Amino acid sequence: MRIGELARRAGVSTRTLRYYESRGLLPTRREVNGYRVYDDGDLRLVEQIRTLQDFGFGLEETRPFVECLRAGHPTGDSCPASLDVYRGKLAELDTLIDELRAVRHEVGAQLARAESDLPDPPDPLCQMKG
Amino acid sequence: MRIGELARRAGVSTRTLRYYESRGLLPTRREVNGYRVYDDGDLRLVEQIRTLQDFGFGLEETRPFVECLRAGHPTGDSCPASLDVYRGKLAELDTLIDELRAVRHEVGAQLARAESDLPDPPDPLCQMKG
DNA sequence: CCTTGCGTTGACGTCGGCGTCAAGGTCTAG
DNA sequence: CTAGACCTTGACGCCGACGTCAACGCAAGG
Structure with a gap:
């Protein structure tokens, strides 16, 4: 299998595969004419990388899995x-989630305060008159 | 007040202030010699921007507040x-937090599964022998 | 021979929010 | 006069994960 087919099967671009190779995550086997050649094992490597990337892992973090x-x-x-x-x-996620929740709380409080200071324009069809 | 003093009082770099100006967030008043000049109102602008940035707002998102x-x-x-x-x-944070919690759940599950497959190396001082 | 569709390398662009020079102007104290 | 502390603009660097373009090679069909 060559790079185009692997790209299709893995659902990534050829550029992405070459990039992974440049980072040492994919092997560098070649045909006689210089074309890159891959097997099903390499497909699994790419799938593993993609799965982790979808979880928000950085490329370097996928290296131990690949190796x-x-x-x-x-x-x-x-x-x-x-x-x-x-x-x-997991630790990183826990920290981040906590931080985001704190921010969410802060922003929510600011919104509530600002809304009470500046009540939103009343519905023209249902306006309070007295 | 000139740019250096504003930077000190706001706790940012002069580079940052010039960057804000380039984005149209700070005014462009100058002294005769071309030096930028600021007042306390501008300090409040910068403080507003910083507060929001610390909450994770992008610069563009601070624009309505500044204006x-x-x-x-x-x-x-x-x-x-x-x-x-x-x-x-708030909506963005809620979405993001939910996504991160889903990921956290996924990763936690993967870890648990992998740990049960590959129990960690027993303590060398308390190794099981039979 | 020519086109078509693969493959190759190299290099620059993207996004945000600045950091970090470089090369110069301005003002003040000594 | 000079040092120094401030100011100016301009431009490149950074991070990550590629996208995109240029300019070329290789193989097969008509």
């Missing part, structure tokens, strides 16, 4: 290093 | 446009 798969393990998270990344991400 | 202040209103959120930004941000 785990390339080492022959059944899944990308069959290795301790991957689990550490999971744990780190 | 509201510059229009002479007592606070940046004394205008309907500002309230709309508040409301939009």
